[in-house]
Amino acid sequence: MSSTVVGMAVGAVLAVVALTLGFWAFVVVAVAIxxxxxxGRIVSGDLDVRRLLDVLRGRRSSS
Incomplete structure (x- = not known):
């Protein structure tokens, strides 16, 4: 599935939640997504958790 299709599906879900359940439900669903x-990116190996934690702590390296 392409990124465009996934983005459209996420947008549709968020729009339906916002219209039916209100703002705070929209925020909760957006955070959950x-x-x-x-x-999903961590499990598939597309994201290195150690590098992510280093960036969040302010320890950026060029290697």
Whole structure:
């Protein structure tokens, strides 16, 4: 599935939630989608957790 299709699906889900359940439900669903995407990238090996933690701590390296 392409990034465009996934983005459109996520946008549609967020729009439906915002219209039916309100702003705070929209925020909760958006955070859950972001966390799910992060976990998916970690599990698939596309994201290195150690590098991510180093960046969040401010320890950036060029290697």
């Amino acid at each position: 972001a966390l799910g995407g992060l976990v």
